[in-house]
Amino acid sequence: MLHKKKGLFFAFSAFSFAASIALPAHASIVASIKPVGFIASAIADGVTPVDVLLPDGASEHDYSLRPSDAKRLKFADLVVWVGPSMEAFMSKSVAELPAKKNLAIADIQGVNALLMSGDDDDDHHHDGQGSEKSEDHDASAHHHDHGQFNMHLWMSPEIARKTAVAIHEKLLELMPQDKAKLDANLQHFEAELAATDKRIGAQLAPVRNKGYFVFHDAYTYFEHYYGLTPTGHFTVNPEIQPGAQRLHQIRTQLVEHKAVCVFAEPQFRPAVIDAVARGTQVRKGTLDPLGTDISLSKDSYVKFLSQLSSQYATCLKGA
Structure with a gap:
């Protein structure tokens, strides 16, 4: 009887272990900070969960990565962050990820031309009609380290829109079966962003x-x-x-x-x-x-x- 109980115990343990492997214990998308998570949540809504790495009240300027944070990054299906000039604490862990799991906003096509330095006092005003006027940097700027630029990129509605498009593309690769929902989410985000832009311009x-x-x-x-x-x-x-x-x-x-x-x-x-x-x-x-x-x-x-x-x-x- 004891031998039979042991057999049942080991069988149950093996089943539990297999179940723990089958069920992911992590969010599919890990965003570095909350505003990045906001954009990711708009595209992933109803498709896959989003988790934010930085706790409320913490600053991206001085945060230290915990072992549990490194684990979350390692097992994420997609990590979305601004880039090493902003979240330096993530650089080592993210560098170990394959390209398909790593989305740095600073590296998204078209974002480089919108970057501003922290001391930029040139006239880069918005006309209130959804277009951001920004002077393109010359080719040499593309070879400079992003450390010379202001990297609070989530503050730009235009960069946020480009980020949403890039997240949409990444998720389509990961979850092609959810294309209809992902397409609808991106369309909703762009429409709401345009409407909000007009309201804020007037305000x-x-x-x-x-x-x-x-x-x-x-x-x-x-x-x-x-x-x-x-x-x-x-x-x-x-x-x-x-x-x-x-x-x-x-x-x-x-x-x-x-x-x-x-x-x-x-x-x-x-x-x-x-x-x-x-x-x-x-x-x-x-x-x-x-x-x-x-x-x-x-x-x-x-x-x-x-x-x-x-x-x-x-x-x-x-x-």
């Missing part, structure tokens, strides 16, 4: 000439696309506090009424913003560059853009 038009300071240089693509006129930013890297001379320059501009708002961020609430604005008429607002309180869904990316627009408009209008 931000009255505040285009109002100056403001942002905490760090994360919003360049959004600002240029919609014609906003930032006075400047406190820091390029949010991990590094601005120096005394920089703070004095900002304080002087606030006193001289060259800016009506200063914006903090949910994950970075530096005391320097309160200190520099004290005693002035400047309003304080918050911009969320990662959409921290938005859940992944079919329409989460357009919700993210709309929320960002409202955060700008509320402070700049003084509502």
